[in-house]
Amino acid sequence: MKNFLILCFILPSIFFVSNGQAITLDELQQKFSQYPVTRANFTQDRYIQGMNKPLHSTGRMIISQHHGLWWQQLTPFALTLKMNDQRMQQIIGQQPPQIIRADEQPQLFQFNTLLAAIFNADKITLEKNFQLNLSDSDNAQKWQLILIPKMAPLNKIFHKITLIGDQYLLQITIDDKQNDKTLIVFTDHQTLPLTENEKHLFD
Amino acid sequence: MKRIQYWLMCFITLLLCSCANKPISPETWLTKxxxxxxxxxxxxxxxxxxxxxTFSYNGQQHSLITMIDAQNDALSVVGLSTLGIRLFKIDYYGKVITTEQNIFIKELPSASQILSDIMFSILPIEQWQPLLPKGWQLIDTNEQRLLINEQQQTVIEIKYRQPPSSQIRKPTNIKHYIFGYQIAISSME
Incomplete structure (x- = not known):
C-alpha cells in the first residue's frame, strides 16, 4: 500500500537534519519545521510476497507545510493525489477527480491526523507509539530512523518503517504485516518557495 | 459513491478485519x-x-491494478488499488484456488471473476473448449477472441494487439455482453 503517502504528507519537517554529532531525536525535532516546501522526484518499488517482479512507479512530489501534499505519479500510468487535512483528491489519467472530505470520513482523517502528529516529530507521541531506533553513520552524514509500532492501529498494519536521510529524506522502506515491502527513493530535492503555478497544483 | 474512499478506507479496514484465506471452487459463471x-x-x-x-459498468468507471505470474501449473493474480493497496491475492495451483481477500470493494468484479476473465484471455482455447457447455465455442480470430453460446451469440469479446501465436497474448479489452461490463486493459510493463 502507499502508506508512504501519508508519511510523506506528514514528513516535511524531517527532510532536514543537522550534520553535527550523533543525531538525536531532539535534533531532528528542532529542524523539523524549518523548510516549508520540499520537492523531490521519487521512484517506488512495491514488492508483493510471492510475485516475481515489483510494481515500479516514478513521479514527483511537493510537500508544503501550508498546502499539503501533491503527489504526481508519471509512470506506469498518470495518477495525481492531493492531500491536506481537509480533503484528499485522486485523479487517474483523464478520469474525473475523486474527492473525499474530512467531514465525510472522519475516521480516516483521524487516522491521518494521528500519523501526522507522529511524524511532525511530536516526540511524546512518537515514543508513545513506536519503538525507536535512531542511528547515524560514522561520519554522521547519514541517519536512519527505524519505527516499530507498539500499539494498534499502527501495529496491525506495519512491521516497521525505516527512514534514511542525510540533509534530506532519501528513502522510506515500509515492511507491512502482509509481508509486502515498499521502497521509495527520493532524489533531486529542492526547497525553494512555491511558485504561483505550483500553488495552483494544490487547488 | 466515491471510489477513493474505499482505497483510503483500507487503513480503517485493516484495523477491523484480518485477511481471509479460503479455498474457493475452480468454477465461474458465464451467464446468470x-x-x-x-x-x-x-x-x-x-x-x-x-x-x-479500468472497469466500465452502468456508466461508471473503476480502476484496479493486477499483477499476474503464471508458470507450469501455477497462476497467481494480485489485485491492488490504484494507490497500490493490496485488495486480494489468488493462487491457483493444480486444482486448488486459494484466495486472500484483503479488502472487498463492491464496485469491482469479484476476485474470482477477475481470475476467470484473465484465464479466458491467456489460456489456449484448447484448455477451455472441453469445459464449455454443449454448443458453446471459444474462437480466436486475428486480434480477437470470442466466447459464443449455443445460439451463436457473443458472450465475451476479448481484444489483443497481436494475432494468435505460440506466445501468450496480452489482452487490451474484455467485454462481457451478458454481465454488461467492459474492461480496458493497459499493460504497465
Missing part, C-alpha cells in the same frame, strides 16, 4: 444461469504481466 469449471492452470511458458484495468 451457466456455470463451468475453470481449467487447471498449465503453462508451457512463463507469463508475467502488470496491468491497469
Amino acid at each position: 444461469g451457466v456455470k463451468v469449471n475453470l481449467p487447471a492452470p498449465h503453462f508451457d511458458q512463463v507469463y508475467h504481466d502488470q496491468q491497469l484495468l
Whole structure:
C-alpha cells in the first residue's frame, strides 16, 4: 500500500537534519519545521510476497507545510493525489477527480491526523507509539530512523518503517504485516518557495 | 459513491478485519444461469504481466491494478488499488484456488471473476473448449477472441494487439455482453 503517502504528507519537517554529532531525536525535532516546501522526484518499488517482479512507479512530489501534499505519479500510468487535512483528491489519467472530505470520513482523517502528529516529530507521541531506533553513520552524514509500532492501529498494519536521510529524506522502506515491502527513493530535492503555478497544483 | 474512499478506507479496514484465506471452487459463471469449471492452470511458458484495468459498468468507471505470474501449473493474480493497496491475492495451483481477500470493494468484479476473465484471455482455447457447455465455442480470430453460446451469440469479446501465436497474448479489452461490463486493459510493463 502507499502508506508512504501519508508519511510523506506528514514528513516535511524531517527532510532536514543537522550534520553535527550523533543525531538525536531532539535534533531532528528542532529542524523539523524549518523548510516549508520540499520537492523531490521519487521512484517506488512495491514488492508483493510471492510475485516475481515489483510494481515500479516514478513521479514527483511537493510537500508544503501550508498546502499539503501533491503527489504526481508519471509512470506506469498518470495518477495525481492531493492531500491536506481537509480533503484528499485522486485523479487517474483523464478520469474525473475523486474527492473525499474530512467531514465525510472522519475516521480516516483521524487516522491521518494521528500519523501526522507522529511524524511532525511530536516526540511524546512518537515514543508513545513506536519503538525507536535512531542511528547515524560514522561520519554522521547519514541517519536512519527505524519505527516499530507498539500499539494498534499502527501495529496491525506495519512491521516497521525505516527512514534514511542525510540533509534530506532519501528513502522510506515500509515492511507491512502482509509481508509486502515498499521502497521509495527520493532524489533531486529542492526547497525553494512555491511558485504561483505550483500553488495552483494544490487547488 | 466515491471510489477513493474505499482505497483510503483500507487503513480503517485493516484495523477491523484480518485477511481471509479460503479455498474457493475452480468454477465461474458465464451467464446468470451457466456455470463451468475453470481449467487447471498449465503453462508451457512463463507469463508475467502488470496491468491497469479500468472497469466500465452502468456508466461508471473503476480502476484496479493486477499483477499476474503464471508458470507450469501455477497462476497467481494480485489485485491492488490504484494507490497500490493490496485488495486480494489468488493462487491457483493444480486444482486448488486459494484466495486472500484483503479488502472487498463492491464496485469491482469479484476476485474470482477477475481470475476467470484473465484465464479466458491467456489460456489456449484448447484448455477451455472441453469445459464449455454443449454448443458453446471459444474462437480466436486475428486480434480477437470470442466466447459464443449455443445460439451463436457473443458472450465475451476479448481484444489483443497481436494475432494468435505460440506466445501468450496480452489482452487490451474484455467485454462481457451478458454481465454488461467492459474492461480496458493497459499493460504497465
